[in-house]
Amino acid sequence: MRFSDVLFMLQVFAISFKYLLLFVQLNIVEGKMQYLFDENGKRYLDAFAGIVTVSCGHCHPEVLNAIVEQSKLLQHATTIYLHHAIADFAEALASKMPGNLKVVYFVNSGSEANELAMLMARLYSGNLEMISLRNAYHGGSSGTIGLTALNTWKYSIPQGEIHHVMNPDPYHGIFGSDASIYAKDVQDHIDYGTSGKVAGFIAETIQGVGGAVELAPGYLKLVYDMVRKAGGLCIADEVQTGFGRTGSHYWGFETQGVIPDIVTMAKGIGNGLPLGAVVTTPEIASVMAQKIQFNTFGGNPVCSAGGHAVLRVLDKEKRQEHCAHVGSQLTARLRDLQERYDIIGDIRGRGLMLGIELVTDRKEKTPAKAETAVLFEKLRELGVLVGKGGLHGNVFRIMPPMCFNKDDADFLIDAFDYALSKL
16 A cells, blocks of 8 residues: 555544544534524534424424423323323324324334334234335334344344345435336245245335435335235334425325325424324224333323424424425535536435435445545534434435525535535
8 A cells, every 4th residue: 555545544534533523522502493502602504403303493482382381281191191282282193194094102202113113013913024124224222223224223132023125225226216126125025035924014215314315216105015915014114204304295105105004203293302103093003902002201291292383383384395495406506516526426315305425436336434524524614514324424414404494505505515625
């Protein structure tokens, strides 16, 4: 190896190490809508929304008011008692669902929601084996870690009866956008890797942690038919794609023209509150009556009041439509940057759920890991906070609070342009 190569590697390591130290030391003490402030009063444009969690905006006044007013009356009772806030929220949430998805279970997080959904699928079907996608993220609990298929998030523990099928990734997948060939892999797993019967299939419509990967068009419709014929249930993980963030639809699964048997959600449902939900049909929900189904904090009055306020705000402020407009502007400007900078390999996603994949070679799609780390730090210095995703951490995730406007989009792109020019 040449001395110049060694010197370059040392420089990259030094910059990356500096970035790690500074990021760890970033102390956020205040938030207001799409902005965050550190302990020194410096303002940051939040383009990651607390890992796609803040939907309405940091400390949105209407959500805050609902939380405060409920806290004055009753903070906690659990579901052993009736409370109108819980029932009203459940009814409002069910009204947003298609078909017969009308029974709501409240939990505290996306991991809990997916755990409960998997339990329901196994109880209802009488089968054990689950199917998940490679590159998927469904949680970090001992059960959902088996569904997750990114080694950066998995530990060496029993994974359960989980089959990970080929990811229908239009950018990296060897079959491009051909949904039928990817779907055939699911049928092969059912035929050759199981008894012929499965408990269920779970998928995000746009893989968040995996790097904003949108599934090949038509894929879920093909797979849902296969799974149901094998006796399984179809689960849509809407933890990151739900509540209008994609702009084109309220729920991510609607972009694929399907209706799941179970829908899981969290993050944006509470705008930062520890809140998640599982929505299913009365028939499937009936299996939970075999035993006691209970969650100490899930659906408590304060979270229910806050979650209900989130739904009202998103409707009142027309956030789905807003995400579509701002997302279109962001995407257009990103494509302009892509023409100027070879390091931008792919731009993907919908609405305000976008991914920018950075590569050192567009043909080979080699992950630009070191460069991404440098750019990440430079954006932070410029006052912009973004997320990272993908197995190699080379995908910038642009998933801001849904109040993020066109001026914010221009500022983000200008900062990204400047950072790229210095790289």
